[in-house]
Amino acid sequence: MTNERVAVAKTYKIYIGGKFPRTESGRYYPLESAKGAVLANMCRGSRKDFRNAVVAARAATGGWSKTSAYLRGQILYRIAEMLEGRREQFIAELQLQGVNRRRAESEVNASIDRLIYYAGWADKYQQIFSAVNPVSSSHFNFSVLEPMGVVSILAPESSGLLGLVSNIAPAIVGGNTCVVLASQSKPLCAISFAEVLHASDVPGGVVNILTGFKPELTGQFASHMDVNAVVYCDGTVEIAKKVQELAAANIKRVVARVARDWSGDSAQDPYLIQDTQETKTTWHPIGS
Amino acid sequence: MTSQPNKLAFNSGWQYAAAPEGTDHFSIGKRYGLFINGEFVKPATGKYFNTVNPATEEVLARVALAGDEDVDRAVAAARKAYKGVWSKMKAAERGKYIYRIARILQERAREFSVIESLDGGKPIRESRDIDIPLAAAHFFYYAGWADKLEYAFPGRKPAPLGVAGQIIPWNFPLLMAAWKIAPALACGNTVVLKPAETTPLTALKLAEVISEAGLPPGVVNIVTGAGKTGAAVVDHNDVDKVAFTGSTNVGRHIMMALAGTNKKYTLELGGKAANIVFADAAIDQAVEGIVNGIFFNQGHVCCAGSRLLVQESVADQVIAKLKDRMETLIVGDPLDKNTDIGAINSAPQLEKIESYLKIGQAEGAEMYQSSCSVPKKGYWCRPTIFTGVSQSNRIVQEEIFGPVLAIQTFRTLEEGLTKANNTPFGLSGGVWTDKGSKVFKMTQGIRAGVVWANTFNKFDPASPFGGYKESGVGREGGLHGLGAYLSLD
Incomplete structure (x- = not known):
């Protein structure tokens, strides 16, 4: 008999309202390695989990949207710091899911850098996209961006960490809250990323992360009446059609980010922030 | 209730002499075809429909009804003009054509104003001072953008x-x-533009202007008809972009119809704006703003201030002053320069408004209408307010699109804001207060695309317009209105 230490395996749960519950449904799906070993029993999130997550996300909109741009920038920067400190854990998780060491390293590095990139935009995108409008009447008139509110995100299937980060960051840096469905086949990093968020002063409910079956949950992400925008990153024409048809119920904004390579610098720009922003125009008379 | 010693008395003693605008300085055709590929053509359907003056119920002209085949022809003409001419032209030259349209509209402004009032029922004062000048200004504004687009979108082509x-x-x-x-x-x-079936005339007159400006054939095509014609435009395979202004219900159907296609879309849909009056507002100005918010253009305004939220301590005073002011409003001949409120646009719209008047009363609200007389012929609705309404009432939640105001009260700023935002719509909002910090607190808190502080219902080509939530997708006007018509790779 050897005295080797027995490793403690992690239970991967979902992340709702700053807490890590199991799915209310009690369902799971086994995540297997290339060789068929079970890596984890992932939560197979349900409609009800999604609805709970939207409630948490909605409750968080008031505070988060009013958080100063400077502070939002610092919090995104803090997420990057926490991720940097856990590089090895994320590289190992990516490797477990079949990514080779070199590529795993570059995916984690790019994810950290992407967070830094958007952290820097927090107090700048408004200056790029807002306007003082020279109206003919005696009014002061200006347009600014405001967050849409709750954004549901169907994260890219192929890019478990970088794709996830690349879609969460532009939504929350603009003051939105979000509910994210992780890559079904590469979900490990998403839940570990939730732990990073949890340690980064991101208020509970600002980011909520579910794991589960995309075909089962896509409709919920698109149709929920208290979601303001839906972002989807994969899929066929049929899926695009289904998402938009369901989104029409409350004239939800539909953002398609399909067939993107998330690894390049071209996968980041302030227009991705603008995707989930509304333009508000304010008028006031000029007089005495 | 605050007493009203100096009650406004416009209707006593002094009579207004009629001051109608002349109609002898232009002509309206008896029959209009479809404007396709630079000329007016007969519709393949062979059908025409009447466009009616809602103030007299007289037929103004017969207008072609475009069917699928006609829409197909219009789209083909637009595609040909796009490929052959318009996309190849130097941007600065494109701009000069658009400037020409603006200039000709300014020259023919009075003609357009009168026709607009005849066909749609709006007071001549509004079409003369607002609609037509703003339309010309819009062309002038965007003409200048044609060769400057790359400056609007840093880092994009x-x-x-x-x-x-x-x-x-x-x-x-x-x-x-x-x-x-x-x-x-x-x-x-x-x-390819489809005007509304009750008001096609100024669009057809615009076709004349476009010809006069020498635009290449097919750059602008105008197909007249009702909902089916519109659906044919939306559904056409060779259309790249759909822009719609109208009801949320139709907008929802359009969004569904476009699902799975690569067509871009902008939707300007319904509204139920709250006009919020605080006790510290300049009350007389606020009353003018309330009147302008809901009675402007017979209340046929998607961004109308159709809900009044008034702070409890001044509610009686504001409502009393509002009733007095309503008594002075002149409802009648749209062509008369004294007229404040013209004709309701069509018989079905009047029916819809009247059904809401019944619904409001059935829900237990108290209705008050001004005592003005209205003409016997035509479609008319007196300025109307409802008090004693609650948040869940249909007249508070649904868009009526008529001169009908639902009045609620609030005590705290937070209550006012919560009530204002308790709606699926988010097109516009208004706030009246003398305190600067409160202006910003409210204008930031109102979930709507356009917010007027100490003013209401102001428009300008440089000012982006469009809604949050179920009031639509995208912006029109200003720099922000460009993105809807461009790909930005």
Whole structure:
């Protein structure tokens, strides 16, 4: 008999309202390695989990949207710091899911850098996209961006960490809250990323992360009446059609980010922030 | 209740002499074809429909009904013009054509004003001072963008989309045509426009202007008809972009119809704006703002201030002053320069408004209408307010699109804001207060695309317009209105 230490395996749960519950449904799906070993029993999130997550996300909109741009920038920067400190854990998780060491390293590095990139935009995108409008009447008139509110995100299937980060960051840096469905086949990093968020002063409910079956949950992400925008990153024409048809119920904004390579610098720009922003125009008379 | 020693008495003693605008300085054709490929052509359907003066119920003209085949022809003409001419033209030259449209509209402004009032029922004062000048200004504004687009989108290469299919409503017929056509052309697209079936005349007159300006054939095509014609435009396979202004219900159907296609879309839909009056507001100015918010254009305004939220301590005073002011409003001949409120646009719209008057009373609200007389012929609705309404009442939640105001009260700023935002709509809002910090607190808190502080219902080509939530997708006007007509790779 050897005295080797027995490793403690992690239970991967979902992340709702700053807490890590199991799915209310009690369902799971086994995540297997290339060789068929079970890596984890992932939560197979349900409609009800999604609805709970939207409630948490909605409750968080008031505070988060009013958080100063400077502070939002610092919090995104803090997420990057926490991720940097856990590089090895994320590289190992990516490797477990079949990514080779070199590529795993570059995916984690790019994810950290992407967070830094958007952290820097927090107090700048408004200056790029807002306007003082020279109206003919005696009014002061200006347009600014405001967050849409709750954004549901169907994260890219192929890019478990970088794709996830690349879609969460532009939504929350603009003051939105979000509910994210992780890559079904590469979900490990998403839940570990939730732990990073949890340690980064991101208020509970600002980011909520579910794991589960995309075909089962896509409709919920698109149709929920208290979601303001839906972002989807994969899929066929049929899926695009289904998402938009369901989104029409409350004239939800539909953002398609399909067939993107998330690894390049071209996968980041302030227009991705603008995707989930509304333009508000304010008028006031000029007089005495 | 605060006493009203100096009650306004416009109707006593002094009589207003009629001051109608002349109609002898222009002509309206008896029959209009479809404007396709630079000329008026007969519709393949062989059918025509009447456009009626809602103030007299007289037929003004017969207008072609476009069917699928006609829409197909219009789209083909637009595609040909896009490929052959418009997308190849130097942007600065494109701009000069659009400037020409603006200039000719200014020259023919009075003609357009009168026709707009005849066809749609709006007071001549509004079409003369607001609709037509703003339409010309819109073309002038966007003309200048044509060769400057790359400055609007840092780091991107803007390119036109192709053929834009555009469907516009009957409340601001020419102005909405300008809102749609001007940015589309400036961005290098060609257009198939469908005006509303009750107000097609100024769009058809605009076709004359477009010919007069020498635009290449097919750059702008105008197909008249009702909902089926609009659906044919939306569904056409060779349309790259759909722009729609109208009801949320139709907008929802359009969004569904476009699902799974690559067509871009902008939707300007319904509204139920709250006009919020605080106790510290300049009350007389606020009353003017309330009147302008809901009675402007017979209340046929998607951004109308159709809900009044008034702080409890001044509610009696504000309502009393509002009732007095309503008594002075003149309802009648749209062509008369004294008229404040013209004709309701159509019989079905009047029916809809009247049904809401019944619904409001059945829900237990108290209705008050001004005592003014209205003409015997035509479609009319007296200015109307409801008090004693609750948040869940249909007249508070649903868009009526008429001169009907639902009045609620609030005590705290938070209550006012919560009530204002308790709606699926989010097009516009108003706030009246003398305190600067409160202005910003409220204008930031109102979930709507356009917010007027100490003013209401102001529009300008440089000012982006569009809604949050179920009031639509995208912006029209200003720099922000360009993105809807460009691909930005």
